[in-house]
Amino acid sequence: xxxxxxxxxxxxxxxxxxxxxxxxxxxxxxxxxxxxxxxxxxxxxxxxxxxxxxxxxxxxxxxxxxxxxxxxxxxxxxxxxxxxxxxxxxxxxxxxxxxxxxxxxxxxxxxxxxxxxxxxxxxxxxxxxxxxxxxxxxxxxxxxxxxxxxxxxxxxxxxxxxxxxxxxxxxxxxxxxxxxxxxxxxxxxxxxxxxxxxxxxxxxxxxxxxxxxxxxxxxxxxxxxxxxxxxxxxxxxxxxxxxxxxxxxxxxxxxxxxxxxxxxxxxxxxxxxxxxxxxxxxxxxxxxxxxxxxxxxxxxxxxxxxxxxxxxxxxxxxxxxxxxxxxxxxxxxxxxxxxxxxxxxxxxxxxxxxxxxxxxxxxxxxxxxxxxxxxxxxxxxxxxxxxxxxxxxxxxxxxxxxxxxxxxxxxxxxxxxxxx
Numbered sequence: 001x002x003x004x005x006x007x008x009x010x011x012x013x014x015x016x017x018x019x020x021x022x023x024x025x026x027x028x029x030x031x032x033x034x035x036x037x038x039x040x041x042x043x044x045x046x047x048x049x050x051x052x053x054x055x056x057x058x059x060x061x062x063x064x065x066x067x068x069x070x071x072x073x074x075x076x077x078x079x080x081x082x083x084x085x086x087x088x089x090x091x092x093x094x095x096x097x098x099x100x101x102x103x104x105x106x107x108x109x110x111x112x113x114x115x116x117x118x119x120x121x122x123x124x125x126x127x128x129x130x131x132x133x134x135x136x137x138x139x140x141x142x143x144x145x146x147x148x149x150x151x152x153x154x155x156x157x158x159x160x161x162x163x164x165x166x167x168x169x170x171x172x173x174x175x176x177x178x179x180x181x182x183x184x185x186x187x188x189x190x191x192x193x194x195x196x197x198x199x200x201x202x203x204x205x206x207x208x209x210x211x212x213x214x215x216x217x218x219x220x221x222x223x224x225x226x227x228x229x230x231x232x233x234x235x236x237x238x239x240x241x242x243x244x245x246x247x248x249x250x251x252x253x254x255x256x257x258x259x260x261x262x263x264x265x266x267x268x269x270x271x272x273x274x275x276x277x278x279x280x281x282x283x284x285x286x287x288x289x290x291x292x293x294x295x296x297x298x299x300x301x302x303x304x305x306x307x308x309x310x311x312x313x314x315x316x317x318x319x320x321x322x323x324x325x326x327x328x329x330x331x332x333x334x335x336x337x338x339x340x341x342x343x344x345x346x347x348x349x350x351x352x353x354x355x356x357x358x359x360x361x362x363x364x365x366x367x368x369x370x371x372x373x374x375x376x377x378x379x380x381x382x383x384x385x386x387x388x389x390x391x392x393x394x395x396x397x398x399x400x401x402x403x404x405x406x407x408x409x410x411x412x413x414x415x416x417x418x419x420x
Contacts, residue, residue: 009116009124019323021127024310025109028129028152035148037107037131042086044111048078053292054085054261056201065114079113083130084261084286084302085293091134092295102135103300109307121277121312130283132302134290139234142265142285142301143241149269149281149303150247156310157319161280163247164268166255167235168203169227170287174263177226178202188216203256209276222253231264238265261286265301271309273316280313281305328419329356330377330398332368334384341408342383342393348412354419372398379415383408 006012013021048068055061067079080086087106091097096104109129116122131148133141146163153161169177181202190198190205190213197204206217227235242249249267257266266284274280283303290298314321331346333339342358349356357375359368365382372380382394382403392405395414406414 007124009118011123011125015326016323019326020311020314020321021307023321023323024156024307024314025127025129027156028149028305028307028310029107029109030155031148031151032107032131035105035144037105037133040087040090040106040108041110042080042083042090042108044113045077045079046086046089048076050085050089050293051078051081054088054289055082056261061114065116067113067115080110081112081114083108083110083112083128083304084132085289087130087132087302088134088289088295088298088300089293091132092290092293092298097135097296097298103138103141104134105132106134107131119277121274121309123308127307128281128304129307130302130304132300134300135298137287137299139237139265140241142238143245145283145301145303146238146242146249146267147245147247149305152305153269153280153310156314156321158271158310158313158317160273160317161269161271161313163249164252164255164270165239165242165249166252166266167224167227167231167264168256168262168266168284169223169231170263173226173228173231174223177221177223180221180226181206184219184221190216206254207256217254220254224253234264257282257284261289261292263287267303269305271313271316274309274312277309279306280309325355325376325378327355327357327375327377329354329379329381329415330372330375331356331358331381332365332372332383333359334365334382335388337388338383338385341388342381345381345393345408345411349415352412352416354412354415378419381411 051066052062061081066081068076070076087108091104091106107130111125111127113125115124118124131145133145150163168174182198185198185202185205194205194208194213255266255268257268262284264285264287268282269280270278271280272278281304285301287299289300290296329349331342333342346356346358357377359371363371369380377398380396380398382396387393391408393408393411394403395406395411396403
């Protein structure tokens with residue numbers, strides 16, 4: 001037993017389970033790559049002020065959940081709690097918005113960190129795949145991203161998820177709503193922390209999951225009743241485009257999401273089979289974020305989908321992904337000369353794209369064949385002294401048990417043909 005264990009609220013991805021996570025990441029990324037999104041990777045930590053400005057100083061993420069620390073050089077850094085602020089910072093630093101081809105369309109995959117109370121579906125270290133379209137204000141972009149996420153989930157076989165949709169308005173209409181909401185909330189029986197939130201960002205109170213708060217929100221003013229004509233028109237076009245694409249959604253007038261930077265379109269993907277942690281992903285438009293972090297006006301939209309939550313959703317629907325076996329051919333040498341010859345053939349197989357493994361450690365035949373079985377290989381190659389003398393290798397079909405001799409010089413071509 002090791003002296004050390006994974007930190008509380010984290011997990012290790014270990015074969016064979018890790019293959020499922022890789023497949024989910026690939027499925028989410030595939031429609032993005034086919035839609036003009038380029039891959040971006042940012043550091044695991046950033047200047048803490050980036051998140052304070054972008055995510056919001058009053059959010060739980062910044063005030064309670066962010067892993068912040070000071071370096072030996074005196075810099076205040078934070079492990080990234082989300083991806084959008086980092087991606088936008090990187091795009092601005094590289095002047096991608098000045099290349100003359102807006103929007104800048106980027107996708108990313110990585111680990112994120114929040115100090116939360118660990119429970120199923122909520123970890124202190126978690127994995128996301130995200131997408132951002134930077135520098136264009138167009139309802140078609142908002143619709144595109146929602147449609148691509150829907151496409152990704154359906155490609156995995158998921159069916160029991162719902163898309164919640166709302167508009168948070170803009171700089172013109174949200175201040176009017178904010179004043180009406182604050183007036184309503186100030187009359188409620190709320191704790192001091194929540195009352196402070198009313199003055200800083202009252203929309204966050206709508207996102208409070210406590211039953212004692214939600215019960216008091218009956219009759220709360222809804223932002224949809226305060227939207228300006230421009231925001232109404234924009235939101236209706238998003239709805240029409242999604243509907244025309246055959247993507248079902250639900251209007252949720254109370255949906256605000258947990259980050260301060262959202263404007264206009266906001267959406268969430270939820271799966272009712274996950275219990276209290278039902279959100280598997282979400283996002284929205286963030287037209288003012290670039291200016292918040294010192295950049296020019298760059299209206300943008302994006303989302304992040306949780307890999308961990310998506311895996312749990314697959315399990316909730318009893319969906320088994322069709323994952324390829326990590327090994328197609330397993331080589332079993334019997335004797336030193338056979339080891340040399342078969343090792344060379346394994347190397348050749350790998351060069352032509354066949355997944356091949358080898359019996360290491362001078363195992364006997366019985367132990368080596370057990371290893372071949374455990375590997376999941378479709379074929380085993382067995383080579384002994386008599387086979388060497390005859391210039392053949394025994395090719396065994398692991399499913400049927402059938403075995404036949406094949407010329408050593410032809411075995412690579414034979415396996416290529418059989419495995420396609």
